[in-house]
Amino acid sequence: MKKFSVKTIVAxxxxxxxxxxxGRFVAIPSPIPNTNISSQxxxxxxxxxxxxxxxxxxxxxxxxxxxxxxxxxxxGGIWWSWVIAxxxxxxxxxxASKKLDLSGGxxxxxxxxxxxVTQIIANIICWGGIAPALxxxxxxxxxxxxxAQGLMAGIGNIVTTAxxxxxxxxxxxxxxxxxxxxxxxxxx
Amino acid sequence: MKNIFNYIERESPIHxxxxxxxxxxxxxxxxxxxxxxxxRYVACLAIIALLLFRISKIRLNEVSILLKFTLFFxxxxxxxxFVFSPQYGVEIYGTKHVLFGSGRFTVTAExxxxxLNQMLKCLAMVPIVLLFVCTTNPSEFASSLNKVGVPYSxxxxxxxxxxxxxxxxxxxxxISRAQQARGIEMSKKENLIKRLKAAAEIxxxxxxxxxxxxxxxxxxxxxxxxxxxxKRTWYTANRFRAADIAAIVFCILLVAGAVAHNTLNGGRFxxxxxxx
Numbered sequence: 001m002k003k004f005s006v007k008t009i010v011a012x013x014x015x016x017x018x019x020x021x022x023g024r025f026v027a028i029p030s031p032i033p034n035t036n037i038s039s040q041x042x043x044x045x046x047x048x049x050x051x052x053x054x055x056x057x058x059x060x061x062x063x064x065x066x067x068x069x070x071x072x073x074x075x076g077g078i079w080w081s082w083v084i085a086x087x088x089x090x091x092x093x094x095x096a097s098k099k100l101d102l103s104g105g106x107x108x109x110x111x112x113x114x115x116x117v118t119q120i121i122a123n124i125i126c127w128g129g130i131a132p133a134l135x136x137x138x139x140x141x142x143x144x145x146x147x148a149q150g151l152m153a154g155i156g157n158i159v160t161t162a163x164x165x166x167x168x169x170x171x172x173x174x175x176x177x178x179x180x181x182x183x184x185x186x187x188x
Numbered sequence: 189m190k191n192i193f194n195y196i197e198r199e200s201p202i203h204x205x206x207x208x209x210x211x212x213x214x215x216x217x218x219x220x221x222x223x224x225x226x227x228r229y230v231a232c233l234a235i236i237a238l239l240l241f242r243i244s245k246i247r248l249n250e251v252s253i254l255l256k257f258t259l260f261f262x263x264x265x266x267x268x269x270f271v272f273s274p275q276y277g278v279e280i281y282g283t284k285h286v287l288f289g290s291g292r293f294t295v296t297a298e299x300x301x302x303x304l305n306q307m308l309k310c311l312a313m314v315p316i317v318l319l320f321v322c323t324t325n326p327s328e329f330a331s332s333l334n335k336v337g338v339p340y341s342x343x344x345x346x347x348x349x350x351x352x353x354x355x356x357x358x359x360x361x362x363i364s365r366a367q368q369a370r371g372i373e374m375s376k377k378e379n380l381i382k383r384l385k386a387a388a389e390i391x392x393x394x395x396x397x398x399x400x401x402x403x404x405x406x407x408x409x410x411x412x413x414x415x416x417x418x419k420r421t422w423y424t425a426n427r428f429r430a431a432d433i434a435a436i437v438f439c440i441l442l443v444a445g446a447v448a449h450n451t452l453n454g455g456r457f458x459x460x461x462x463x464x
Contacts, residue, residue, distance in 0.1 A: 004341045004342075004415075006406045006409050006410045006414050006415055007402065007403075007406040009341050009342075009344055009345050009348070009406075009409075009414075009415075010345075010348060010402050010405045010406040010409065011402050011406075012342075012345040012348075012349075013344070013345040013346070013347070013348025013349045013351075013352065014348060014349070014352050014356075014398055014401060014402050014405070016345065016346070016348075016349035017348070017349040017350075017351075017352040017353045017355075017356050018356055018394070018395065018398055020349065020353055021353060021356045021357050021360055022391070024192070025357060025360065026360065026387070028374055028383055028384070028387050037383075037384065037387070039384075039387050039391065042388075042391070043391065043395065046395070058342060058345060062345065062346055062349055063349070066349065066350075066353075068317075069193060069317070069320075069321055070192050070193055070194075070321075071254065071257065072194050072251060072254040072314075072317060072318040072321050072322070073313065073314050073316075073317025073318055073320075073321070074254040074255065074257040074258040074261065074314060074318070075257060075258070075261045076258070076261055076262070076265065076309075076310045076313060076314065077218065077221075077310070077313030077314060077316075077317050078218070078317055080218075138222050139306075139309075140225060140280075140456065141269060141306075142269065142272050142273035142276045144272050144273060145268060145269060145272035145273065148272070159380075159384070160384060163381065163384040163385065163388065164384060164387060164388050164391060167385070167388040167392065168388065168391065168392060168395055171392045171396065172395070172396065172399065175396055
């Protein structure tokens with residue numbers, strides 16, 4: 001395995017802490033009664049876009065597992081299937097990072113499309129595929145129920161990430177010094 | 189809000205086990221509970237889990253809020269399961285003993301037995317996770333991860349996450365109050381898109397300041413030579429003792445038991461309907 005840079009290690013730690021706080025304490029009511037919007041996936045997409053797929057994977061894994069632990073497993077233990085789905089979601093979202101240059105201050109129209117296409121693909125694969133498939137394997141619940149659960153989560157996450165994730169990227173890119181923003185002054 | 193992971197300090201044989209042991213046992217116990225649906229086995233697991241809870245000297249009223257969530261989850265999940273496929277039990281066990289009702293929602297003995305299995309599983313898994321979080325000091329958690337073979341850079345990320353959760357939580361509250369004072373609205377009074385944008389108004393300052401924090405912390409770690417050596421020691425690490433090894437062996441036997449049940453039953457379910 002490639003050795004992580006210190007910055008990536010810290011980014012994973014603080015990213016996971018952010019993911020945890022957003023997932024555990026930030027309640028934005030959704031249109032469906034008694035369900036909240038998971039704003040942490042917007043953050044996950046953003047962190048993955050800046051720090052790459054491996055960081056995304058670990059932020060999703062650690063952040064989500066810590067959330068489940070903090071509930072003391074009271075919702076039927078640790079839902080490893082969903083923890084893994086969060087992790088893979090971060091991994092796939094991070095694949096966009098190679099073509100993006102957020103730290104360099106660039107996030108133009110093309111990048112917005114790239115970022116969102118990747119996040120939509122990631123969410124579909126994870127919540128429509130991985131989460132229900134693992135649930136069938138581990139918990140042996142009816143497929144229809146699990147797919148319905150996954151679809152609800154997936155659609156919610158796509159909308160959240162599209163708005164919160166994109167706004168985060170825009171704000172971060174703007175806060176960075178632009179590449180080539182300095183010009184050498186020629187003496188006359 | 190100090191104790192988000194519900195750690196309860198106490199003197200008990202379970203508290204004395206090292207974090208690494210408890211982590212291994214938690215994983216093994218979960219694997220045991222995951223791979224088989226044999227009712228007798230899962231019932232045994234549930235009893236063992238409850239006994240361990242007694243040994244840990246954690247009182248039920250200390251975790252009663254969490255247990256209420258469990259009760260709610262169990263009822264809700266089983267209702268949803270029944271509404272989605274009321275004949276799933278028939279599908280699994282291959283027989284149909286109608287108890288009452290008719291049409292789509294005919295109640296069968298198989299379906300009720302399936303629900304019993306799901307609830308027993310919940311009863312086996314919840315106490316053991318609860319036991320883990322109540323008896324493991326969060327600061328020891330990261331060093332345990334390293335001990336069970338997770339690279340120390342990743343373990344250190346977990347340690348950092350645990351260290352910064354309270355800070356970030358505080359910062360979130362500050363920013364959220366400040367933005368609310370300026371008039372942003374996140375409640376149901378606004379439509380969904382506006383709500384999400386309002387959330388971003390809070391998250392943007394929070395995350396930009398966290399990006400600065402990443403910079404500061406990683407510079408500090410780099411200056412102290414983090415990641416230079418192949419190994420690192422942990423302030424909170426404990427040595428393995430006889431009780432640790434005994435606990436791990438016991439949990440390995442549990443998993444072996446689950447595998448044995450699956451092979452004997454010829455599948456993951458124990459079928460009392462065709463056996464008799």
